[in-house]
Amino acid sequence: xxxxxxxxxxxxxxxxxxxxxxxxxxxxxxxxxxxxxxxxxxxxxxxxxxxxxxxxxxxxxxxxx
Numbered sequence: 001x002x003x004x005x006x007x008x009x010x011x012x013x014x015x016x017x018x019x020x021x022x023x024x025x026x027x028x029x030x031x032x033x034x035x036x037x038x039x040x041x042x043x044x045x046x047x048x049x050x051x052x053x054x055x056x057x058x059x060x061x062x063x064x065x
Contacts, residue, residue: 006057014050017043 020043022028026035033039 003057003061006053006060008057010050010053010055010057012050013053014047017045017047017050019043020046 019028020033020039022043023031023033024036024038024040024043028034
């Protein structure tokens with residue numbers, strides 16, 4: 001059950017990080033974050049954390065012996 005939680009939190013972090021990075025890179029308009037490189041870096045960091053959580057969740061989700 002814990003591994004499923006890691007995957008879910010990882011996917012959410014990856015999506016939010018992608019949105020933040022997109023706004024920071026001026027790819028997604030309509031926010032005060034648009035065009036601000038700070039949000040690009042925050043989004044990239046959050047996306048990497050999300051990927052790590054997904055990988056950990058998948059690796060822990062295997063058959064336990």
